[in-house]
Amino acid sequence: MKPILILYASRDGQAQRIAQTLAVHLNTWPVQLCNLKTPPAPITSSTAIIVVASVRYGQHHPEALQFFRQNAKQLAHMPLAIASVSLSARKGDGSPNSYLKKLIHQYQLAPFAALSIAGKLNYPRYGWLDKQIIRLIMRMTGGPSDGISCIEYTDWPQLTAFAQKITAHLRQDNADG
Numbered sequence: 001m002k003p004i005l006i007l008y009a010s011r012d013g014q015a016q017r018i019a020q021t022l023a024v025h026l027n028t029w030p031v032q033l034c035n036l037k038t039p040p041a042p043i044t045s046s047t048a049i050i051v052v053a054s055v056r057y058g059q060h061h062p063e064a065l066q067f068f069r070q071n072a073k074q075l076a077h078m079p080l081a082i083a084s085v086s087l088s089a090r091k092g093d094g095s096p097n098s099y100l101k102k103l104i105h106q107y108q109l110a111p112f113a114a115l116s117i118a119g120k121l122n123y124p125r126y127g128w129l130d131k132q133i134i135r136l137i138m139r140m141t142g143g144p145s146d147g148i149s150c151i152e153y154t155d156w157p158q159l160t161a162f163a164q165k166i167t168a169h170l171r172q173d174n175a176d177g
């Protein structure tokens with residue numbers, strides 16, 4: 001059986017953790033986990049592609065954008081699922097937020113599952129400038145702006161439901177031959 005390819009783009013590790021957890025949930029399939037910083041094998045040798053990418057300053061990481069740009073044609077013919085990781089997603093219910101909608105629109109993607117999932121606030125990790133900007137964003141959105149908090153907002157049951165949706169879709173695909 002061809003593997004499910006899970007690709008992630010992360011800076012502080014939360015999107016990577018989410019991708020790893022997804023791999024555990026999908027363990028009834030062969031799964032290949034790959035950092036998008038290392039170019040993946042040809043994607044056409046996979047059953048499905050799942051991209052997990054976090055957001056910085058309003059954009060998904062450049063390696064994720066590059067992946068979509070370079071593979072848009074093949075992705076149009078493959079099962080694709082996307083999980084977008086951001087702090088603003090803590091306010092949502094998992095349905096695609098503006099970052100994810102923009103990404104889907106920009107690369108004309110047609111994912112069968114798309115999730116906006118909350119990441120982690122980790123002030124101690126941020127450099128001075130990033131910390132001030134995140135404090136401002138958090139102040140504007142009603143989150144902690146103390147500059148010291150470390151809070152994981154990720155809704156893990158939401159990720160479990162996402163994994164179940166992926167499994168159901170791929171089983172159906174398999175059954176349809």
Ligand SMILES: Cc1cc2nc3c(=O)[nH]c(=O)nc-3n(C[C@H](O)[C@H](O)[C@H](O)COP(=O)(O)O)c2cc1C
Nearest residue numbers: 010011012013014015054057058086087088119120
């Ligand atoms: C420098 C910086 C910029 C960020 N910009 C945004 C943003 O524009 N919108 C948002 O919702 N979250 C933003 N975040 C929050 C991250 O998306 C969140 O912390 C995520 O968990 C980081 O994922 P990672 O650990 O995989 O890098 C930002 C975080 C940092 C450190």
